[in-house]
Amino acid sequence: MTTPEHEPSAPQPPAPRSTDRVHRSPAGILTGVLLLALVAWLGFDALFTGHGRTPWLALAGMILVVPLVVAFTVRPAVYANDERLRIRNPFRVIVLPWGQVATLRSGYSNEVVTDSGTKYQLWALPVSLRARKRAARQAARTAAAGEPRAGGGRGRAFGFGGGAPAAGGRSGATRATTDQVMDDLREMQEARENTEAAQGEATVRWAYEILGPAAAGAVLLAILIALG
Template sequence: MTSPTPPAEPTYADRTFRSPAGLVGGVLLLLLVGWIGGDAVFRGGGRVPWLALAGLVTSVPLIVAFTLRPAVFANDRRIRIRNPFRTITAPWTAVADVRAGYSSELFTQDGEKFQLWAVPVSLRQRKKASRQQTRKAQDDPYGRTSVHADVRNANARIGGADHTVRDLREMAERAGDGGADGAGAVVVRWAYEVIAPAVAGAVALVVLFVVG
């Protein structure tokens, strides 16, 4: 008798949060470094090509780490934070809070704190949003604008990072209220694929300078 096929494990689609400015800046930096370094490698004389090559091996992973790599992936069960040199995976049941002060941070039930590099806080954007809503409130003392936006709503006076943190906090609260199956420990993994080439390039640079 054929045993019944076990039901497929439910899938949970991730929501992805990244910094558009970081992505654009990273691509531009890579193009600039590639152009300068490539020119030195192919046209330089003496030790210049080797120095340029070692510099590229050092700088490219670091640029990728701080601009293209940072991201936050979240679903109904857990959150995964991909920072420049570490990836932190935590079930929502292990998350105590998500806050946005001068930076976006996640706090675990064990008291650990992890920064969300992919969700940078812009104090300028936050102040701009607050000024705009204050101006609207002065134009319409009854708290309603011509497009029926409630200017008394605090959500309208926060910046982009604050909106993201609010969404993450709501996901954590829903997971806790719904008894989501997310038990488990916080897992931290070092990004050796970024660290190793950067260290190797830096060592090569030091050796080239000492030998030269």
């Protein structure tokens, strides 16, 4: 009895890329929605009820203001997966493979520093000194009650230290929200920076979808003002 020849197995499809973890500012989005609603209300009122040059000035102002409001409130986001960190700031999109990231720093703003020394601010993760003080007060109350503190010492409670909190401190209430996010990003960077998939070149792209309309609105507004 003959045995059938072993057939080569079919090539396996490449493993799917890891899903992005998306970090945004809920307060920024809410502010942006409210500002856009206000601009729309005032702008459309001027468009439909204004006289003379007023509708044209309102139109130019809306073309200028709406992209800027979107850029600074709704647009900022941070996307992180096992391969890279993608930062969507108001006017630029920065893609940094983890191998290019030197450190993530938290002070009066959250920022990432590349191996070449270039710094990029994380607009989607604004620092709240009020939240840090609230977290510090909670940490002090926890320590006074004799309970184990989540997140380590005083410097970590304010988010200035590097690395992740002590074990068991991930779910504690003694860290400001954005500081907890920065800890997560540091953990990903430390775990993935030497992997093959996390190597490559950093790229920076200007957000022409924001800059173009804003520039057009500014030019139109300048022309209308100049014509008197």
